[in-house]
Amino acid sequence: MTKHDCLARIAVVLSRPRHPGNIGAAARAMRAMGLDDLRLVAPRHFPDPQATALATGAVDVLERARVTDRLEDAIGDSVLAVGLSARVRDLSHAPRALREAAPQIIEAAAHGPVALVFGNETFGLTNEELGRCRMLVTIPTDPAHASLNLAAAVQVACYELANAAHAFAPRLPSSPPPATAEDAEALYVHWEAAMVASGYLDPARPGRLMERLRRLIARAGLERSEAKLLRGMLAAFEERMRR
Amino acid sequence: MTKHDCLARIAVVLSRPRHPGNIGAAARAMRAMGLDDLRLVAPRHFPDPQATALATGAVDVLERARVTDRLEDAIGDSVLAVGLSARVRDLSHAPRALREAAPQIIEAAAHGPVALVFGNETFGLTNEELGRCRMLVTIPTDPAHASLNLAAAVQVACYELANAAHAFAPRLPSSPPPATAEDAEALYVHWEAAMVASGYLDPARPGRLMERLRRLIARAGLERSEAKLLRGMLAAFEERMRR
Structure with missing residues (x-):
């Protein structure tokens, strides 16, 4: 039974x-x-x-x-x-x-x-x-x-x-593929560079800025498509800042 | 409490x-x-x-x-x-x-x-x-x-x-204060505007971009100081793009 x-x-x-x-x-x-x-x-x-x-x-x-x-x-x-x-x-x-x-x-x-x-x-x-x-x-x-x-x-x-x-187990949609550690690291490098270019991050006095961003993203559990989305956005910001 | x-x-x-x-x-x-x-x-x-x-x-x-x-x-x-x-x-x-x-x-x-x-x-x-x-x-x-x-x-x-x-005995607020829904909404509005200014987001064809960002941030559980950090970063991007 x-x-x-x-x-x-x-x-x-x-x-x-x-x-x-x-x-x-x-x-x-x-x-x-x-x-x-x-x-x-x-x-x-x-x-x-x-x-x-x-x-x-x-x-x-x-x-x-x-x-x-x-x-x-x-x-x-x-x-x-x-x-x-x-x-x-x-x-x-x-x-x-x-x-x-x-x-x-x-x-x-x-x-x-x-x-x-x-x-x-x-x-x-x-x-x-x-x-x-x-x-x-x-x-x-x-x-x-x-x-x-x-x-x-x-x-x-x-x-x-x-x-x-x-x-009844709740019916959950299958979760999307997660970003790899490499994807995530590439994102952080890109993010940091864009913030330096904007003047928001001073490489001489970086403080805990990158650490805090890493923590936020880590809590979210980054998906592969999200890493791509954020890098696309950063590239657009950089492109525009260069003009 | x-x-x-x-x-x-x-x-x-x-x-x-x-x-x-x-x-x-x-x-x-x-x-x-x-x-x-x-x-x-x-x-x-x-x-x-x-x-x-x-x-x-x-x-x-x-x-x-x-x-x-x-x-x-x-x-x-x-x-x-x-x-x-x-x-x-x-x-x-x-x-x-x-x-x-x-x-x-x-x-x-x-x-x-x-x-x-x-x-x-x-x-x-x-x-x-x-x-x-x-x-x-x-x-x-x-x-x-x-x-x-x-x-x-x-x-x-x-x-x-x-x-x-x-x-459950709630732990007293030793963990950082969370962002309110208002803080989060203000962040999304700001984020969207910056992406439009950069050309990354086409307001005529927004697709699911904002929905995906909201989802990422929702999973993380945004803290108040993080909302402030991200808005500071967006302001720096905007300022730089305007030059």
Whole structure:
């Protein structure tokens, strides 16, 4: 089983969601991160045009969503049910920070279905619901302003799990060929000569000018075409100064 | 400077946002993670009741949001402007994954204001806007379904920075002060004028010359004294060419 397959075995369970827009936005958040198993416990409005409107690119996640009346039916098949809660103080057992818990959640998914359980927008998960979860997880927030939107919490959780699964390496364009040390040295010699010709660099009192330019260019990691561009520019300056 | 202070120095810049609901949801996402400096470039609707409705607990972030017509005015004071982009393939320089870049963004905030720049919901950031950013960052997503909602992207970015701020003690400004975006823009304007004067750059057929120079300097991470050095050199070239 690949790590990507593990993501597909993680279900997002929304318990008693009030706003259909949040259901749609949650579906979109899941889809972008490689999850697609959405389960809804007693949603107030579903299906609903607002859910569909916000599920850009993930309407099929909504269409396949399982709707149940009770949380226990939504998580019955899971080998691990994880409750997401912002209410840290009054929990019976201590929640773990999402980032720290993520690798264990991915590992559990290698064994069977995992459920991430999110509560109602206003009340969160009830104590009874929390009691049905075997792991409690919290997304750390500013203590003075703890309120994450439901779909935002789903987005952060899915992002963190995709990272833990190392599911998606960012697609990077192939990098252009770098300048050789010789290219770079030729550039510095040329640059120095042009600055001497302009009067900006006094060969009798060079100070740290060339050292500072070298440092700037070294930090950038010069490409071959850039060395050529800069030398072309210096040649044009020299040509013009000679006239 | 505490880690929390660093977060307060990171501005979220939304360029040409179309849906006011996303502005409100972005404000809420920022607030939950300890950020509160929101800047809006040419928003289609603002202020707007829908923005206020979605900014639960963060209405004051909306009220203090700065609105400008142009991106350069929104990021002028920043020592680092970070462009968030999902369009990876056609970028001139390689973006970094958010998680990997986050510690460096926090460190930059110890030196001065940092801007996180997000593009329009439909079109993202234009090449011109990307050119004004010194670092490009991408949130890795499922390649087949790359579309993150704007407010969801803001949420993930703020979450990642809040995590990095707690994991990372910024070194106090012993490293040299970085150039501001304004310093850098003034340098590019000067550089372009000097190349035009030398005949190296034909204003009628500029090609990608300035874009390539910007890219080189962006990779280096320009320091304030280096911007000054390069402008001094350009002034000397110009003076000499005029004779």
